[in-house]
Amino acid sequence: MGPLPHILVVDDHVQIRESVTRYLEKNGMRATSAKDAADMDAKLAGGHFDLVVLDVMMPGEDGLSVCRRLAAAGAVPIIMLTALGEDADRIAGLELGADDYLAKPFNPRELLARIRSVLRRSSRGEPLAGKLAGRTVRFEHLVLDTDRQILIDDEQGEIPLTDSEFRLLVVMLERARMVLSRDQLLDLTAGRTAGPLDRTIDNQISRLRRKIEPDVLRPRIIRTVRNGGYCLATDVEEQA
Amino acid sequence: MGPLPHILVVDDHVQIRESVTRYLEKNGMRATSAKDAADMDAKLAGGHFDLVVLDVMMPGEDGLSVCRRLAAAGAVPIIMLTALGEDADRIAGLELGADDYLAKPFNPRELLARIRSVLRRSSRGEPLAGKLAGRTVRFEHLVLDTDRQILIDDEQGEIPLTDSEFRLLVVMLERARMVLSRDQLLDLTAGRTAGPLDRTIDNQISRLRRKIEPDVLRPRIIRTVRNGGYCLATDVEEQA
DNA sequence: ACGGATTTGTAGCGGATTGTATCAGGCAAT
DNA sequence: ATTGCCTGATACAATCCGCTACAAATCCGT
Numbered sequence: 001m002g003p004l005p006h007i008l009v010v011d012d013h014v015q016i017r018e019s020v021t022r023y024l025e026k027n028g029m030r031a032t033s034a035k036d037a038a039d040m041d042a043k044l045a046g047g048h049f050d051l052v053v054l055d056v057m058m059p060g061e062d063g064l065s066v067c068r069r070l071a072a073a074g075a076v077p078i079i080m081l082t083a084l085g086e087d088a089d090r091i092a093g094l095e096l097g098a099d100d101y102l103a104k105p106f107n108p109r110e111l112l113a114r115i116r117s118v119l120r121r122s123s124r125g126e127p128l129a130g131k132l133a134g135r136t137v138r139f140e141h142l143v144l145d146t147d148r149q150i151l152i153d154d155e156q157g158e159i160p161l162t163d164s165e166f167r168l169l170v171v172m173l174e175r176a177r178m179v180l181s182r183d184q185l186l187d188l189t190a191g192r193t194a195g196p197l198d199r200t201i202d203n204q205i206s207r208l209r210r211k212i213e214p215d216v217l218r219p220r221i222i223r224t225v226r227n228g229g230y231c232l233a234t235d236v237e238e239q240a
Numbered sequence: 241m242g243p244l245p246h247i248l249v250v251d252d253h254v255q256i257r258e259s260v261t262r263y264l265e266k267n268g269m270r271a272t273s274a275k276d277a278a279d280m281d282a283k284l285a286g287g288h289f290d291l292v293v294l295d296v297m298m299p300g301e302d303g304l305s306v307c308r309r310l311a312a313a314g315a316v317p318i319i320m321l322t323a324l325g326e327d328a329d330r331i332a333g334l335e336l337g338a339d340d341y342l343a344k345p346f347n348p349r350e351l352l353a354r355i356r357s358v359l360r361r362s363s364r365g366e367p368l369a370g371k372l373a374g375r376t377v378r379f380e381h382l383v384l385d386t387d388r389q390i391l392i393d394d395e396q397g398e399i400p401l402t403d404s405e406f407r408l409l410v411v412m413l414e415r416a417r418m419v420l421s422r423d424q425l426l427d428l429t430a431g432r433t434a435g436p437l438d439r440t441i442d443n444q445i446s447r448l449r450r451k452i453e454p455d456v457l458r459p460r461i462i463r464t465v466r467n468g469g470y471c472l473a474t475d476v477e478e479q480a
Numbered sequence: 481a482c483g484g485a486t487t488t489g490t491a492g493c494g495g496a497t498t499g500t501a502t503c504a505g506g507c508a509a510t
Numbered sequence: 511a512t513t514g515c516c517t518g519a520t521a522c523a524a525t526c527c528g529c530t531a532c533a534a535a536t537c538c539g540t
Contacts, residue, residue: 099357100340117339162487177373199527200489206528207488218400220388226403226497226526233387235374402497439517440499446518447498466507466516 005119006030006048010040010066011055011081020053023108029115037061044076051115054098055081067098077118081106136239137173139232140221142212143239144169151212164189165208168201172222172232181229205230243431245359246270246288250280250306251295251321260293263348269355270433277301284316287427291355294338295321311337317358321346372410376479379416379472380461382452383479384409391452404429405448408441412462412472421469445470 007029009020014035021031032049034040037060040052052070056063063080070078080101099118102111137144142159143152149166151159161169167189172180182201186194194200205222213219223233247269249260254275261271272287274280277300280292292310296303303320310318320341339358342351372386382399383392389406391399401409407429412420422441426434434440445462453459463473 120337164488197490199491202527203489203529209528223387223389224403224527233374233389404498437500439501442517443499443519446520449518464517 005050005115006032007051007053007115008040008043008049009033009053010036010058011053012036012058013055016055020108020111024112024115027112037066040066049076051077051079051118053079053081053111053115055104057083079111079114079118137236138239139173139176139234139236140212141214144173146170159211161211162207164204165211168204168208169212172230173236176232176234176236179225179228179231185229201230244268244270245290245355246272246427246431247291247293247355248280248283248289249273249293250276250298251293252276252298253295256295260348260351264352264355267352270431277306280306286424288431289316291317291319291359293319293321293351293355295344297323307338319351319354319358371414377413377476378479379413379474379476380452381454384413386410399451401451402447404444405451408444408448409452412470413476416472416474416476419465419468419471425469441470 007024009017009024009031011017011020011033012035017033017035021033024031032043032047034043036058040054043049044052054063054067054070058066067078067080070076077099080098081104082101083104100114102114135146137146141154143154144150145152149161149163151161153159168185171185171188180188182198183194185201186192186198189204190200205224209216209219209222212221221232221234223231225231247261247264249257249264249271251257251260251273252275257273257275261273264271272283272289274283276298280294283289284292294303294307294310298306307318307320310316314337317339318337320338321344322341323344340354342354372384375386377384377386381394383394384390385392389401389403391401393399408425411425411428420428422438423434425441426432426438429444430440449456449459449462452461461472461474463471465471
């Protein structure tokens with residue numbers, strides 16, 4: 001987990017903000033607070049956060065609306081704070097993409113446990129995710145230079161990658177040996193959802209293979225999983 | 241998206257098991273139930289599951305203990321069902337590695353929402369060849385390269401495997417000397433349940449045998465167990 | 481802003497794979 | 511021996527995927 005996880009607490013009550021941030025900081029986390037949606041946006045824009053704790057009841061933009069926005073962007077996990085017993089809110093929140101909720105008034109220790117639980121989930125799901133930025137990795141006979149967005153072949157020289165080829169390759173390298181559906185790949189590379197006749201990913205895989213597979217007719221780096229998607233079947237190691 | 245997500249519901253009450261499984265199935269999931277910890281272990285061993293819904297209060301092995309075991313293995317996400325208001329249980333469950341909990345009595349719609357939420361986080365793809373991912377194993381006169389999805393015959397050269405042949409072989413190698421029913425094999429390879437006239441597995445076994453049996457008329461690697469299924473009857477050892 | 485070049489998405493053909501139907505052979509029980 | 515079921519094998523149809531070709535979109539320098 002590198003440095004301390006950074007939590008953003010969004011609530012309009014000063015008391016709650018302060019007590020929560022203090023409690024989190026006492027328990028090995030970094031905490032920042034925001035008093036409303038606008039404040040939250042400013043803080044999010046200005047730094048990296050691992051999780052947002054979001055109050056449903058807020059003046060200005062509603063918590064559910066904020067939740068929908070954040071979940072759509074998909075960049076950060078969310079825990080919602082709801083009024084006690086408001087089933088409707090809770091279900092709505094989860095369906096909108098919140099990762100968890102907690103009823104107010106809540107036990108701080110339980111909030112901590114839930115934060116840890118969500119963090120554990122999201123880091124488990126993405127083993128190397130995002131960490132490829134600025135690094136150089138080697139796999140098979142190739143070295144990927146993420147800064148220059150090119151591949152370096154041991155034998156031949158540099159192989160330039162187009163934008164989408166690069167994104168696709170990075171996404172797969174970060175999830176080596178995982179089977180990724182076309183939907184997931186399209187979501188991760190382009191941020192959109194696939195229509196029923198969408199062959200976009202097939203096409204990009206085909207183009208990428210031409211550049212990285214020694215024998216395109218029998219691909220072994222990017223393997224096709226029928227009815228499943230694609231899988232990068234090789235080890236990926238860091239390069240000095 | 242591959243096949244439907246498969247949920248295992250563990251609870252000692254018949255009513256709850258049945259109503260929950262029925263509700264999940266009506267909402268686009270596959271559900272199986274187990275009545276206690278031992279039953280659960282059997283089901284887990286015999287098929288593939290994407291998530292376990294686990295009651296805390298159970299006769300026999302306690303839910304928290306089961307939760308610790310499963311979380312340590314780390315193979316499958318867990319949602320715990322706790323008695324209402326039992327803060328201690330909830331916190332303990334989360335700290336033991338559960339991915340979420342729900343207080344009983346619960347709203348089925350909320351359970352569904354939580355299941356979807358957990359799956360969204362954790363189902364970011366599964367390893368292709370299970371525990372064999374990236375390994376190379378030897379059995380009889382053959383070596384299986386799981387990365388390249390090919391067999392290497394000591395005498396002849398490489399034997400390419402189709403996707404389903406490969407999945408079937410991997411599943412059987414991982415469970416060498418165990419008798420596997422057609423249902424289990426279909427579940428483990430394709431993630432679906434067999435209809436009454438389903439001869440899919442027979443067919444695939446037949447195809448696989450043609451590629452691996454020295455004498456197809458007298459198969460000795462994959463043995464047929466009449467009224468039982470099939471069994472890979474040979475030792476499997478790791479290859480450098 | 482314009483025009484050309486590169487990149488990216490869409491459509492469609494053809495090969496490969498896989499599930500279903502069907503028939504034939506074999507084992508077991510009567 | 512006969513009957514009934516279970517399994518092996520073949521044939522075929524449906525589906526999936528790779529590839530090419532083309533159209534739309536984007537980029538970039540002037």
